[in-house]
Each structure stands twice: as structure tokens, then as C-alpha cells.
Amino acid sequence: MDPRFDQHGTTSRRRFLRGIGVVLGLPLLESDRDIRGGEASSSPAPRRMLLISNNLGVLPGPFFPSDVGENYTLSPYLDHLRDFRDDITVFSGLSHPNVVGGHSTENCFLTGAKDPTGSGFRNTISLDQFAAEHLGQQTRFASLNLGVNVDRANRSLSWSRDGVLLPAEDRPSALFRRMFVQGNRREVARRLHQLKEQGSILDVLLDDMNSYQRRIGKGDRERLDQYVTSIRSLEQRLHTAGQWEQTPKPSVDGDPPKDILDRSQFFPKFELMLSMVHLAFESDSTRIVTLMVDGFATPVFEITEKERSLNGYHNLSHHGQSAEKIAQLQRIDHEQMRVLKRFLDQLASTSDRGPSLLDQTIVLFGSNMGDANVHNNTNLPILLAGGGFRHGKHLAFDQANNAPLCNLYVSLLQRLGIEAEHFASSTGTLTGLNQVG
Structure with missing residues (x-):
């Protein structure tokens, strides 16, 4: 008999998750309480949110679809997500009003704070912390703030109500100990x-x-x-x-994952941290996660086992229309989409009291850079997956007079069950984005 199940075919008290080199014994689950005659069966699966930003973005041409609406043609990058076409929405024509200044905008991606290069600039609360405040601490961690190759002292997606940087955790082993080692x-x-x-x-x-x-x-x-x-x-x-x-924390068999210390292992580090996010959601250690992918701080790195980048990620992003650099950036962006696709596969294949984790998890992937080559901060590449929205569309807004990205943020907050009508520079919710129910 499969050790994960008892004689009735239901999950046993010791239910195991396997991955990233560990075996995790989960605590008593809602389904277990239902077996024992509890009331858990009537409680809906919780909603979750993951916010990812690569602070160098992607090449805009291969990312954005050429047409709009429900029957849009998948762009070269989005073609990697073909299996999730009905689970994703791609946006164009979104940005933060008055948030300009090239790379200095990276800390404003989730805050929308204006004029980051101005004298006396002070950041404001980020979307994740705003959500965590309103939801309360329903899990061990109200939120988790993570990073890949992140410059911990200077960059973060997560900012307190007083505009103070909250350092990102970039060590999977330390995160594992926080979640599972008592x-x-x-x-x-x-x-x-x-x-x-x-x-x-x-x-x-x-x-x-x-x-x-x-x-x-x-x-x-x-x-x-x-x-x-x-x-x-x-x-x-x-x-x-x-x-x-x-x-008590969930019990654990095995050792924490080994940290990848080599910063040139950019994609393995990205994938490992996403595996940790999946583990955090599956064990319900938290329901709000941010992940900053710090391309700016990434040196020459491996694109595949046979190819290394011509320059550090930041210098490469300023391609100056070099055909060789653009071709390499395209291969990098394609690999980035493959990593995202494998993560969506993980969420979709994990059940959460009936629905999948993807159904219950808002996944936002985007950047503060519309075009890193020219330090442009408009028409940001934004992709939304899962979370119970009616997807399958390219929602295009005015390319010259962008809609506020924070309108999307208000829609996300409301989907989490937060009665928010305003966040940062928002003017309402985002037109055209509807919930399933």
C-alpha cells in the first residue's frame, strides 16, 4: 500500500512532499480533519499571491503579442506558456505614473512611489506588505520576501509602511530552516x-x-x-x-537544500527559489511571496551548459542594437519563460482542497523596465497567471498614455478578499480583468 494513504485510501497523518532534495512531512491537513469528522470540508482553499520581478525585464518585441483580445496570437516568448493559454493574461500599456529614472525604479515596482530620483525621495508601502497587513497573520509567516542574486542592502520588492527596505532572503537553506526546523x-x-x-x-x-x-x-x-x-x-x-x-513546525526528514553560491548559475538559482516558493505554498507556511530576480547584480552567467553570456546581465541588456547581444538576450528570455512554465506546471499539478494551487494562487511576473536598453520605464511587460481570474486575453492599453499598473494591483487585492478601493497611484480597478467567481 502507498504509505501516503491509509486503508480507506485517504491521506495519512504523515503526508510527504518530495522535491529539491528533501522529504517533508506535513502537519495535519484540512483533509485530515475532515476524515476525523471536523468542519474543514466546508472551508474554502485560501488564496495566495506570488509577485516576481526581473529588474532588467525582457526584450519587448518578442514578449508582447501583435494583436489583442481573446484570440490573440501567442508571441515567441509566450509560446512557451501555450499549455496555460487559458490560465494567463498578458498586459501592455501599463506603467507607474511619474515613476521614471531607469534602474532607480526597481524598488518602486510594487510601491508605485513617485519620482525615485528626486531629492528626499522616500519609498512607500509595497503591495505585498499592504496585503499582509489587511489579511493578518493567518500563517506562520505573514509574507516572505525572496531574491535571486539580489543586492540585499540596496534592492528589494518589499517595503514597510514607513518606506523602509525589507531585505530579501536569497539562501534557500536559511528559508528552509525558518519554515521547517523547530x-x-x-x-x-x-x-x-x-x-x-x-x-x-x-x-x-x-x-x-x-x-x-x-x-x-x-x-x-x-x-x-x-x-x-x-x-x-x-x-x-x-x-x-x-x-x-x-x-510546532512541520516535521522534516532530510537536510535543507544546498545553496548555490555561484552567481553565474543564474537559472538554477531562479528555479531552486521557485521550488522553495512552491514548498512554502504547499505547506501553507505563507500566502504572500515576493521574488526579486536581480539581473543588475548578475555577472557573466550560464545560459545553458554550453553557452555563457557575453557580458554581465546589466551590460548585456544595453545591447545598443548589437545583433549578437540581442540574439543572446532572446535566448535568455526564452529560458526565463521555460523556468516560469515549469513552475506553473508545479502549481497546476498540486491539489489544494479540490482546486489546484494555480487556481488559488495569483502569479504576477513583470518588471520595472519597459526597455532596459534605453532605460525606459513605460509599457512594462506584465504577465498574470492563475488566481481565479478569467484569463486567455491580451489586454492592451494606450501605449502613449499608459494605464496605472496600480489599477491591476487593486484588482489583485480585491481578489485576495481585501476591500481596497485604492493603492498608490491607482484610479480604480483594471478594466477588462474579471474574476471567475
Whole structure:
């Protein structure tokens, strides 16, 4: 008998996931509780969201379809996703208003914050953190912020409400330990003590703020109220984190995946991190993930086992109409689409209380660069897959006067069940993008 199933043919308590060199024993699943007479069968599968950005984008010509609507012709790049034609929507004519400045816009892809090259620029909250705030911490991690070859000190897709960079995790082994390795009692106790000490500091701050508020004017009180609200929000997150520290993590058999330290192994690193995303969703460790693919920080790298890039990724992207460089960039972009296709295969083949993970997961792939060769930040390449939308279309907006990308973000938030009418530079939801139900 298959060890994953009991004598009734249902999943056993020890259900295993195999991949990336490990065997993972999952905790009690909703289906298990249903077998035992619980009420889990009536609870819908949760919705999830993955936001991916390559900060050098793709060559626009082979990416965008030449025609629009439901019967559009797949472009050379999108042809790799032919099997998912009914599960994807491609967009053209989207960008962030007043977000220009070439590569400096990479940190604004999920924030839409204006004028990133202006003096005194401060970023704003990113889409993932906005969603995590409104959904609350329903899983061990409210969100995960990941990277491939990412310059951790300077680049991130994820930004706090105060516009502070949240460093991306680029080590699969460290991510694996966070998700699945419990630690001994002493380590857990130390972590709980740290959380308690942080909570005590906040208590002192709040006492001081309450005393100070009585001595200042109305305008200052309003600004201070916003600060106090942020402190209370952090206090609640610390309390929730303490509860999760005392909740057993899924058990694990085997070792964490081995990190790929060689930055020239760009595609293997990308694929490994996507496998970790799949594992995080399948184990319900989180429901919100960002992944920055940092081409800017990628040196000369392997495109295939037989071909290396002519230059570092950034220098190559400034091809200057060199036929040789353009041809190589096309091979790179084709491989990028193959990696994405294999990830969508993983999601589509994984069941989640009936629907597949792809059905329940919004996957956004895009870039802050419309054309890296000329530092253009308009007409961004945006692809949406899964998540319960009515797909199978090329939605084209005005090429000269782009629609706000944040309109799409509002649509994504609403699909997650968040009652948001506005985000950053949005003017509403995105026309033409409809939900299945």
C-alpha cells in the first residue's frame, strides 16, 4: 500500500512532499480533519499571491503579442506558456505614473512611489506588505520576501509602511530552516524572551507617547497618532509571532537544500527559489511571496551548459542594437519563460482542497523596465497567471498614455478578499480583468 494513504485510501497523518532534495512531512491537513469528522470540508482553499520581478525585464518585441483580445496570437516568448493559454493574461500599456529614472525604479515596482530620483525621495508601502497587513497573520509567516542574486542592502520588492527596505532572503537553506526546523527548547525559549523584551520596549514607548501627546498641538498629535498606531501594529505582530513560536513546525526528514553560491548559475538559482516558493505554498507556511530576480547584480552567467553570456546581465541588456547581444538576450528570455512554465506546471499539478494551487494562487511576473536598453520605464511587460481570474486575453492599453499598473494591483487585492478601493497611484480597478467567481 502507498504509505501516503491509509486503508480507506485517504491521506495519512504523515503526508510527504518530495522535491529539491528533501522529504517533508506535513502537519495535519484540512483533509485530515475532515476524515476525523471536523468542519474543514466546508472551508474554502485560501488564496495566495506570488509577485516576481526581473529588474532588467525582457526584450519587448518578442514578449508582447501583435494583436489583442481573446484570440490573440501567442508571441515567441509566450509560446512557451501555450499549455496555460487559458490560465494567463498578458498586459501592455501599463506603467507607474511619474515613476521614471531607469534602474532607480526597481524598488518602486510594487510601491508605485513617485519620482525615485528626486531629492528626499522616500519609498512607500509595497503591495505585498499592504496585503499582509489587511489579511493578518493567518500563517506562520505573514509574507516572505525572496531574491535571486539580489543586492540585499540596496534592492528589494518589499517595503514597510514607513518606506523602509525589507531585505530579501536569497539562501534557500536559511528559508528552509525558518519554515521547517523547530530548534530545541532552549532556542525557542531564547526567541520568546527576545520577543518579550521587544514588547517591553514598546510598552515604555507607548507610555512616553501618551504622556507627550497631552503637551503638543493638534497637528503634531495627529502625526504622533499615526506613529503610535504603527507601534501598536508592531506590538500585535510581536504577540502573534510569540504564538507561532510555540506552535510546532512541520516535521522534516532530510537536510535543507544546498545553496548555490555561484552567481553565474543564474537559472538554477531562479528555479531552486521557485521550488522553495512552491514548498512554502504547499505547506501553507505563507500566502504572500515576493521574488526579486536581480539581473543588475548578475555577472557573466550560464545560459545553458554550453553557452555563457557575453557580458554581465546589466551590460548585456544595453545591447545598443548589437545583433549578437540581442540574439543572446532572446535566448535568455526564452529560458526565463521555460523556468516560469515549469513552475506553473508545479502549481497546476498540486491539489489544494479540490482546486489546484494555480487556481488559488495569483502569479504576477513583470518588471520595472519597459526597455532596459534605453532605460525606459513605460509599457512594462506584465504577465498574470492563475488566481481565479478569467484569463486567455491580451489586454492592451494606450501605449502613449499608459494605464496605472496600480489599477491591476487593486484588482489583485480585491481578489485576495481585501476591500481596497485604492493603492498608490491607482484610479480604480483594471478594466477588462474579471474574476471567475
